[in-house]
Each structure stands twice: as structure tokens, then as C-alpha cells.
Amino acid sequence: MSTAFVLGQKNLTYDPAGLVALYESYPAVRDSYAQAADWSGHQVQDLLHKRADDKGLSLVTSVGLTAAMLGIADVLAEQGVLPGTVGGLSLGALTAAAVAGALPRREVVRLLCDTDASDVPESPEHPEGCVAAVLPLGQSVEGFYGTRPGVWFSGDFGMHVSGAFRMVLLSGHREALDRLAAEHPPEYFVFSEEPIAVHSPLRHRARDITARLTAGIEFGDPAVPLCSSLEERTLFTGAEVRSMVARNVVEPVHTDRLAREMRRQGARLGLVLGPTLPRDAFEFPFPVVHIEAPEDVAAAVAAVTEHGGGTVTGQTATTAQSADSPQTEGRTRA
Known part of the structure; x- marks a missing residue:
């Protein structure tokens, strides 16, 4: 294990x-x-x-x-x-x-x-941002980006444990993200305070x-x-x-x-x-x-x-604490 x-x-x-x-x-x-x-x-x-x-x-x-x-x-x-x-x-x-x-x-x-x-944003004239988007079952993420200028797919957090929806990350120009959000129920989108279009070509x-x-x-x-x-x-x-x-x-x-x-x-x-x-x-x-x-x-x-991984009783170990020598020789892994 x-x-x-x-x-x-x-x-x-x-x-x-x-x-x-x-x-x-x-x-x-x-x-x-x-x-x-x-x-x-x-x-x-x-x-x-x-x-x-x-x-x-x-x-x-x-x-x-x-x-x-x-x-x-x-x-x-x-x-x-x-x-x-x-x-x-x-x-x-x-x-x-x-x-x-x-x-x-x-x-x-x-x-x-x-x-x-x-x-910082690529261009001060075009504010950027990112938003977590909820995708209910049957909703395709491709409708949220690709054909929409200024919006990019930036991440996938996977299926919610309830099985009711998937969460993805969209990034791009804030104006384009706002237009997208305005076309859907407000509960679909949670805007981040991040001022840049993370994980995007920008x-x-x-x-x-x-x-x-x-x-x-x-x-x-x-x-x-x-x-x-x-x-x-x-x-x-x-x-x-x-x-x-x-x-x-x-x-x-x-x-x-x-x-x-x-x-x-x-x-x-x-x-x-x-x-x-x-x-x-x-x-x-x-x-x-x-x-x-x-x-x-x-x-x-x-x-x-x-779950069977075990611990090392009484062992004192550290992981890569050195600033210059991040090695872990001789330690037992779970």
C-alpha cells in the first residue's frame, strides 16, 4: 500500500x-x-x-x-x-x-x-480573471470556451462526491468571463479574487x-x-x-x-x-x-x-528540510 x-x-x-x-x-x-x-x-x-x-x-x-x-x-x-x-x-x-x-x-x-x-494581466486595458464553473450532469464544458473569444479552459477539479456536477476552472479576459456568466444561472459560477488568467495562454x-x-x-x-x-x-x-x-x-x-x-x-x-x-x-x-x-x-x-501503510514507531524523520540538499535517503515510505 x-x-x-x-x-x-x-x-x-x-x-x-x-x-x-x-x-x-x-x-x-x-x-x-x-x-x-x-x-x-x-x-x-x-x-x-x-x-x-x-x-x-x-x-x-x-x-x-x-x-x-x-x-x-x-x-x-x-x-x-x-x-x-x-x-x-x-x-x-x-x-x-x-x-x-x-x-x-x-x-x-x-x-x-x-x-x-x-x-499581472498581459494588458492593463484588458483585466483578467478566473472562475470556478459548476457543470451539472449533461452540461458540456466545450460550450463554455473555445468558441468564445477571451475564455480558456484552465483546469478540471473532477466530479463532486454527490455525483451531481463537475467543477472546472475557466480563465481569460474578465469582460468575456462576465458575459459568459450572465448567460447562465448565478450558482454556476464562483469568481476568484485572482487578478490574472491562470493556466491559460495569456x-x-x-x-x-x-x-x-x-x-x-x-x-x-x-x-x-x-x-x-x-x-x-x-x-x-x-x-x-x-x-x-x-x-x-x-x-x-x-x-x-x-x-x-x-x-x-x-x-x-x-x-x-x-x-x-x-x-x-x-x-x-x-x-x-x-x-x-x-x-x-x-x-x-x-x-x-x-489502510495498511504503517508508520515507523519512534522514528524521527524529516523531508527535504535542507535548503540545498533535498534528499530522503534511508527513510521508510508509507
């Missing part, structure tokens, strides 16, 4: 209370936030409480959630739980590369900071900047199978991870593709790190435990034991 670490996307609206409690409960989480603060130049409390002006909120949220996901991975390692496979969506894909040992943590934070200036400049920056970063081969959310594929080399990081900026992400590839790699249980995916909302091909607060850690360890 293998346990998958699932790292979700940036969430601008999450309640930080659970992460604050984790920070207060676990030194490993405090260490992770301290490192992220040092590398980013932000204060720990700003990262922890998601404090920033409107222009800086996106970066503070990205760095703060990255610190949280890495800190939770370290807490699990201290409990003897290490991933058999790992993968993520959007921000989570970049952070997953660090958890898998392919990218130093320092470089993840620096990359977020160095690309922050590119997180992000081509940001992709080029990311590619240029990552060319100067040393990527290692993942120490555990690193599953992509861009296609059903596992990445085994540093070169493949470098390419994924740049492509991740402009290409759609897929929860179902990520989950199926994890299942193919042997995953029988998923642990979602941080408040990055809606709790108990979307279908996975294996049971999933969300870790967003201290009480979730015990639930995760119990789930690993219940």
Missing part, C-alpha cells in the same frame, strides 16, 4: 486558523515558516495570518501556503509517514517538486518571489520568465514518484520536472489525471496537505484525509495504519 501526498492550488480565501494552530503545535511547522520568511523577506506572522495589501496578497498567500505544506510534510515525517508518491496542482505542483526532493525549498520560495512581478510571458529562471536552478531526480497534473504521467528526471514547472504556468491542471496516475503508482490513500483543496468535495480513486489543523495529523496517521 502506498500513501500519496496531494498538494493543492493557491487559495486566496482560506481561513488561517487551522494553520496557526499547527504552527503553535509543531516546531517543524514553525521552522518551515521561519525559513520561508527568511528567503522571501516577509515576516512570519504576515505569512501565517495572510496579511498583506491587495497587491501583495497573492505572493504572501503563495509563500505562506508553501511553508504550510512543507511544514506539514515534515510533521508527518516525524510521525514516520513519508509519501510513496507525491503530486500537486498549480502552486502545489511546484511545492510537490520540493517534497519529492527534485527542487530545493529555498529555490521554490525564491522562484515564487522572482516571478511575482509577472503575475500567461505566456510568465512562462518564459519561469523557464529562464529555472534554467539556472539545479533540479535533481525525484526521490519518490512525482505525478503530474498536466497529464497522466510520472516524472522521473530533473529535466522533466524543470519542464513541468514552466508548463504549469500556461497549461490546464487536472485533479482527476493526477489522482489516476497516483493510483497507477500504487496509491491507496491520499493525504491532502494544507487548505488547498475543498474538504470532502471531489472524488478520488482512494480515501483522502485533509490535514489543515493539529487534530488532522492524528487522523492521518491513523488512516495510514488502517
Whole structure:
């Protein structure tokens, strides 16, 4: 049995209370936030409480959630739980590369900071945005984009556990998204506060900047199978991870593709790190435990034991805590 670490996307609206409690409960989480603060130049409390002006909120949220996901991975390692496979969506894909040992943590934070200036609309005259769209059974997503100028398909979060609808992400020019929403019932659309057209061709400049920056970063081969959310594929080399990081900026992400590839790699249980995916909302091909607060850690360890993954009693382990040597040799994986 293998346990998958699932790292979700940036969430601008999450309640930080659970992460604050984790920070207060676990030194490993405090260490992770301290490192992220040092590398980013932000204060720990700003990262922890998601404090920033409107222009800086996106970066503070990205760095703060990255610190949280890495800190939770370290807490699990201290409990003897290490991933058999790992993968993520959007921000989570970049952070997953660090958890898998392919990218130093320092470089993840620096990359977020160095690309922050590119997180602006391609043209100031054309505001951008993104929206989560609910697709009831029988509704085709192709009617929402493709034939509509200025709207792109940017992600698929999969089928809701109720089986009643699917959730997709659309991005593009805000005017085009508003026109689309006006043609459907209001409950079909939930607009994000994100001011850019994420995972769309409009992000081509940001992709080029990311590619240029990552060319100067040393990527290692993942120490555990690193599953992509861009296609059903596992990445085994540093070169493949470098390419994924740049492509991740402009290409759609897929929860179902990520989950199926994890299942193919042997995953029988998923642990979602941080408040990055809606709790108990979307279908996975294996049971999933969300870790967003201290009480979730015990639930995760119990789930690993219940599903046969086991824990290493008395083992003290850490996952890629070093800024420059993200290796996990000699540790037992769940």
C-alpha cells in the first residue's frame, strides 16, 4: 500500500486558523515558516495570518501556503509517514517538486518571489480573471470556451462526491468571463479574487520568465514518484520536472489525471496537505484525509495504519528540510 501526498492550488480565501494552530503545535511547522520568511523577506506572522495589501496578497498567500505544506510534510515525517508518491496542482505542483526532493525549498520560495512581478494581466486595458464553473450532469464544458473569444479552459477539479456536477476552472479576459456568466444561472459560477488568467495562454510571458529562471536552478531526480497534473504521467528526471514547472504556468491542471496516475503508482490513500483543496468535495480513486489543523495529523496517521501503510514507531524523520540538499535517503515510505 502506498500513501500519496496531494498538494493543492493557491487559495486566496482560506481561513488561517487551522494553520496557526499547527504552527503553535509543531516546531517543524514553525521552522518551515521561519525559513520561508527568511528567503522571501516577509515576516512570519504576515505569512501565517495572510496579511498583506491587495497587491501583495497573492505572493504572501503563495509563500505562506508553501511553508504550510512543507511544514506539514515534515510533521508527518516525524510521525514516520513519508509519501510513496507525491503530486500537486498549480502552486502545489511546484511545492510537490520540493517534497519529492527534485527542487530545493529555498529555490521554490525564491522562484515564487522572482516571478511575482509577472503575475499581472498581459494588458492593463484588458483585466483578467478566473472562475470556478459548476457543470451539472449533461452540461458540456466545450460550450463554455473555445468558441468564445477571451475564455480558456484552465483546469478540471473532477466530479463532486454527490455525483451531481463537475467543477472546472475557466480563465481569460474578465469582460468575456462576465458575459459568459450572465448567460447562465448565478450558482454556476464562483469568481476568484485572482487578478490574472491562470493556466491559460495569456500567461505566456510568465512562462518564459519561469523557464529562464529555472534554467539556472539545479533540479535533481525525484526521490519518490512525482505525478503530474498536466497529464497522466510520472516524472522521473530533473529535466522533466524543470519542464513541468514552466508548463504549469500556461497549461490546464487536472485533479482527476493526477489522482489516476497516483493510483497507477500504487496509491491507496491520499493525504491532502494544507487548505488547498475543498474538504470532502471531489472524488478520488482512494480515501483522502485533509490535514489543515493539529487534530488532522492524528487522523492521518491513523488512516495510514488502517489502510495498511504503517508508520515507523519512534522514528524521527524529516523531508527535504535542507535548503540545498533535498534528499530522503534511508527513510521508510508509507
